[in-house]
Structure formats: structure tokens, C-alpha cells
Amino acid sequence: MPEQKVYSIALIPADGIGKEVVEATVKVLDALTQKITSFRLEYTTYDWGSDRYRKIGSFMPPDGTSQLKKHDACLFGSVGAPDIPDHVSLWGLLLAIRGPMQLYANVRPVKVFKGTKSYIRDVSEGDIDWLLVRENSEGEYSGHGGRSHVGQPWEVATEVAIFTRVGVERIIRFAFEAARSRERKQLTVVTKSNSLRNGLVLWDEVANEVSHDFPDVKWDKMLVDAMTVRMVSRPRSLDVVVGTNLHMDILSDLAAVLSGSIGVAPSSNLDPTRKNPSLFEPVHGSAFDITGKGVANPVATIWSACEMLKWIGEEDASAVLFQALEEVTAKGQCTVDLGGSLNTLEVVDALRSELLQ
Ligand code: NAD
Ligand code: IPM
Ligand code: MN
Numbered sequence: 122m123p124e125q126k127v128y129s130i131a132l133i134p135a136d137g138i139g140k141e142v143v144e145a146t147v148k149v150l151d152a153l154t155q156k157i158t159s160f161r162l163e164y165t166t167y168d169w170g171s172d173r174y175r176k177i178g179s180f181m182p183p184d185g186t187s188q189l190k191k192h193d194a195c196l197f198g199s200v201g202a203p204d205i206p207d208h209v210s211l212w213g214l215l216l217a218i219r220g221p222m223q224l225y226a227n228v229r230p231v232k233v234f235k236g237t238k239s240y241i242r243d244v245s246e247g248d249i250d251w252l253l254v255r256e257n258s259e260g261e262y263s264g265h266g267g268r269s270h271v272g273q274p275w276e277v278a279t280e281v282a283i284f285t286r287v288g289v290e291r292i293i294r295f296a297f298e299a300a301r302s303r304e305r306k307q308l309t310v311v312t313k314s315n316s317l318r319n320g321l322v323l324w325d326e327v328a329n330e331v332s333h334d335f336p337d338v339k340w341d342k343m344l345v346d347a348m349t350v351r352m353v354s355r356p357r358s359l360d361v362v363v364g365t366n367l368h369m370d371i372l373s374d375l376a377a378v379l380s381g382s383i384g385v386a387p388s389s390n391l392d393p394t395r396k397n398p399s400l401f402e403p404v405h406g407s408a409f410d411i412t413g414k415g416v417a418n419p420v421a422t423i424w425s426a427c428e429m430l431k432w433i434g435e436e437d438a439s440a441v442l443f444q445a446l447e448e449v450t451a452k453g454q455c456t457v458d459l460g461g462s463l464n465t466l467e468v469v470d471a472l473r474s475e476l477l478q
Contacts, residue, residue, distance in 0.1 A: 129191065152476040229388045290331060
């Protein structure tokens with residue numbers, strides 16, 4: 122018998138519904154690894170997040186990223202709590218991991234599941250099949266800036282977006298590669314170089330340069346404002362999309378809801394060089410309005426786990442899990458946000474039965 126492979130997975134459930142959806146995902150992964158026994162997942166759970174901050178004043182230990190580097194991958198829930206300012210929590214945990222670990226490609230697939238409804242009229246399964254690629258290490262989220270004359274009427278605050286040629290080129294190249302690997306081989310580069318005349322002009326120039334290495338990829342450029350119109354009015358015209366950190370943050374929430382619900386949208390924070398482990402998480406946040414009610418849709422995190430399995434080399438298991446997600450959703454076994462009536466644990470049970478039948 123071939124030796125069973127073992128992968129070390131860091132779990133960071135953190136806050137709000139993040140805790141609920143990570144717990145749900147682990148239960149589904151347990152069923153998957155009962156069905157497919159050629160590998161095993163070994164978890165280390167980190168109690169990083171707002172509870173820790175309230176107790177000892179920090180979201181994660183100073184050597185947090187070194188601890189994560191011991192693992193093959195990380196599965197993250199969500200960070201953010203109503204009683205802590207969001208910029209403190211986000212920069213205390215998630216953004217303190219993404220940038221320093223150089224997880225520079227944030228990949229967010231979008232699709233309409235069979236049996237569910239898009240918010241766009243006449244759009245159903247297969248009509249939205251996008252891969253959103255977000256620059257994840259710099260741009261508007263570089264953290265450059267400051268405040269002076271605090272409290273004075275002439276108080277000033279600056280937020281400086283940083284675009285490096287290296288940072289821009291690596292993400293645009295990643296997006297061209299992703300487009301090349303897909304059937305339609307199409308890429309849309311989102312920009313705003315009409316008003317942002319420095320950073321986004323560099324962004325456009327680099328896109329143009331990199332495109333010469335990909336003559337087989339058909340590409341175009343869209344201003345971010347017009348892009349929102351195209352996503353709604355011509356969703357079938359899009360395949361892979363690449364944009365800056367802020368632009369794709371906003372467009373990915375829009376994409377998620379257009380496809381049916383923010384509760385299904387997954388994301389992968391990748392270090393494509395594979396020097397560091399990558400981190401997988403739902404696109405959504407802590408969802409204070411439904412925390413503790415047991416109704417959060419776990420699909421986004423389970424789909425993120427599918428992406429994690431694919432990334433660590435378990436493509437077959439990833440496909441089996443994704444198929445189970447599709448089957449269960451098609452049968453209407455889903456949470457309220459997707460038009461169903463199940464709670465989180467009932468979706469988990471449905472998935473476990475689908476996998477273990
Ligand atoms: P949110 O994504 O948490 O919630 C937006 C809306 O979507 C809410 O009505 C919520 O109930 C609904 N929703 C989200 N996930 C759902 C799910 N799985 N199932 C069903 N409904 C779901 O966005 P927000 O309200 O702007 O943010 C809340 C907190 O989360 C803030 O502190 C924010 O900074 C943080 N946040 C964290 C992350 C992250 O850690 N990756 C991402 C986004 C927001
Ligand atoms: C996301 C989130 C984060 C982001 C926040 C919470 C920092 O909204 O992953 O989309 O903007 O990157
Ligand atoms: Mn977001």
C-alpha cells in the first residue's frame with residue numbers, strides 16, 4: 122500500500138461567523154478524508170483574533186508568520202468584531218499576514234451554482250464563470266501615510282497607494298498565465314488611469330508590456346467604474362479579470378452577490394513562488410448580524426478548502442469535494458441567503474452524506 126500523505130494545516134477561525142464556517146469546513150473535510158484515504162490533514166488551531174486582543178492586547182504573537190511557515194497551508198475564517206476598530210483588527214491579523222508573507226496573488230473564482238439564482242436577470246449556471254485576480258501585497262493597501270495636526274481644524278491624513286514595477290508585473294503576469302490555462306484564454310485588466318495618472322498609468326504600461334509574452338491570450342482594458350456596468354450587463358463577456366488591491370476588493374463583493382450570495386465566494390491568498398504557505402479564506406467577513414445564529418453559509422469556506430487541496434497537490438480530492446458542493450446545492454440543500462432553508466450544520470450534514478453515501 123502506498124504511504125499515506127500528511128499535510129499540516131493551520132486553522133485560524135478568528136472572529137464572528139469565521140469560527141462557525143471553519144468548524145463546519147473541518148467536519149466536511151473529515152468526511153472527505155474518510156472517503157479518500159490516500160492523504161490525511163493534520164490541524165493546528167491558532168486562537169488568534171479579537172478574543173486574544175481583548176485578553177492580551179495583540180491579535181497574534183510577534184512571530185506569528187514564522188509559526189505559519191511551518192505548515193503546508195492555512196485556512197482562515199474572518200477577523201473583525203463590533204467593539205474593536207476595524208483598522209486595528211485587520212492590520213493586527215489578516216493584513217499582517219498577507220503582505221509580510223508575500224501572498225501577492227488573491228484569486229477569487231466566481232460562478233453561479235446550479236439550482237441557485239443570480240441577481241442578474243436571465244443568468245443561470247455556467248453564465249458567470251469568472252476568475253478574479255487581485256493584487257494582494259501593495260497598492261492602496263500598502264499602509265503608507267499618516268496623520269498630522271491631530272485634533273486641529275486643519276488636521277491632515279494621507280493614504281498613499283504604492284505601485285512597484287515588480288509588484289505590478291508579477292500580478293499581471295500571474296493573471297495572463299491564469300487566462301492562458303483556461304479554455305477562453307481571455308483577460309480583462311481593470312484600471313483607472315484616466316484620473317490616477319501615476320500608479321495606474323504604470324499599471325497600464327506594464328500590462329501592455331507583459332501582453333507581448335502572451336499572444337495567445339485575448340486581453341482588454343476597462344476603467345473600474347465602467348467595469349461594474351459590464352459585470353452586470355454583459356457578464357458572459359468576462360473570463361479572467363485582474364485589478365488592484367482596492368478595486369478587486371470591491372469588485373469581488375459585487376461579483377459574489379451577482380453570482381447568488383457572498384456566502385459562496387472563496388478566495389486563495391497565494392504565494393506563487395511557494396516559498397511560503399498560502400492562505401485560504403472566504404471573501405466575506407465576520408457578519409455580526411448573523412453571528413451565533415448558526416445560519417452562516419459554509420460554502421465559501423468549503424470551496425476555499427477545495428482551492429487549498431488543489432494548491433497542495435490533492436487535485437482529485439478537491440474535485441470530489443467540489444462536486445459534492447455542486448450536487449448538494451443543486452438539490453436546494455442550502456442556507457437562506459442562497460434561497461434554501463437549512464442552517465449551517467444541516468448543510469454540513471448534507472455534504473457529509475453526499476460524500477459518504
Ligand atoms: P460581511 O461580509 O461580514 O457581511 C456583509 C453581509 O453579508 C451581512 O449581511 C452578512 O450577514 C452577509 N454574509 C456574509 N457572509 C455570509 C455567509 N457566509 N452566509 C450568509 N450571509 C453572509 O461584511 P461587513 O459587515 O462589512 O464586515 C463585518 C466585519 O468583518 C468587519 O469587521 C469587517 O472589517 C470584517 N471583514 C473581515 C474580512 C476577513 O477577515 N477576510 C472580510 C470582510 C470583512
Ligand atoms: C477581503 C476583506 C479584507 C480586504 C479586509 C477585511 C481587510 O474585505 O478579503 O476582501 O479588504 O482585503
Ligand atoms: Mn472584501
